[in-house]
Amino acid sequence: MSNIRDIAERAGVSIATVSRYLNGTGYVSEKTKKRIQQEIEKAGYTPNALARAIFTKNSRTIALMIPNITNPFFNQMATVIEDYTNKMGYSLFLCNTEDNREKELECLEVLKSYRVSGIIASRSQCKEEYEGIKIPVISFENHISPSVITVSSDNYNGGRIAFNHLYDTGCRKILHIKGPHNFEATELRCKGFVDAAYEKGVNVDVVEFETDFQVQILEEYLERIKNIEKYDGIFVFNDIAAAVTLKYLKGKGVKVPEEVQLIGFDDSFIGELLYPALTTIRQPIKEIGTLLIELLIKQINGEKVEVRDYLIKTELIKRESTL
DSSP states (O other): OOOHHHHHHHHTSOHHHHHHHHHTOSOOOHHHHHHHHHHHHHHTOOOOHHHHHHHHSOOOEEEEEESOTTSHHHHHHHHHHHHHHHHTTOEEEEEEOTTOHHHHHHHHHHHHHTTOSEEEEESOSOGGGGTTOSSOEEEESSOOOTTSEEEEEOHHHHHHHHHHHHHHTTOOSEEEEEOOTTOHHHHHHHHHHHHHHHHTTOOEEEEEOSOSSOHHHHHHHHHTSTTGGGOSEEEESSHHHHHHHHHHHHHTTOOTTTTOEEEEEEOOTHHHHSSSOOEEEEOOHHHHHHHHHHHHHHHHTTOOOOOSEEEEOOEEEOOTTOO
16 A cells, blocks of 8 residues: 555655645645646555644544434534535534433544544533633534533524414413423523513413433323313424424324414424424524534634624424414
């Protein structure tokens, strides 16, 4: 197998010149570039990415930590981020943490050993481990530390929008199925919903679920809600849980939206596949994904970026599950 020394000898140049060409770290004439590239192609030489990362201190690899790839929202977000990352000349390293602290810590150690250029941490369960890390980090949906940028949808206002829509369509006996309390985003959605209800003088019931994507467990939680059919409006913290709720209501013979109006959160593709199609609060996935990458690459390149919360506007997507 050929190495950089062999390429240099065949091209009639120094090892340093080949290194400058491969790493883009100095001047190489166009004529010399062509000669080196020809020898690389003849030899089928593949540069050692890790060695190059050590030399240049930039592996041109971005790591994305997500809670669960089976969640349609994070699935779509990962696709958007990978597409945009590739357009920017970087590769994506995907880590599926399953909201597990130990698994996230293992991923973090691997990422450090591979010298990734930057990390997008979604719903981190080990915030303190990012303190002092010598890799640019940006957070999605929750705060890691005052020194780390956070990008998220305006979850609080999304909760307000959800309540006001149910109220405007005539709902007065309202239930909010809330997400796990340790998820910052679902806490804000709940607060926005409850605050908007208070302003209208409406009491809403709140039931907390301890998972956000495991269908069987979601069904078990729904079984614990007594007389769910007494409500005329239900806001569910994400689209997966809303889909499971819709199925459960149908199983009990409850008509949606005639008897109970239902609204989810995320606007993942699953909402349009349901019958009736799900009214939901949209998180603009493309805008979120591109902003995460743009801000992270600026940090990787040493540009000064304001450390603050970047909130992305949420909006109501009206479909068939509400009137």
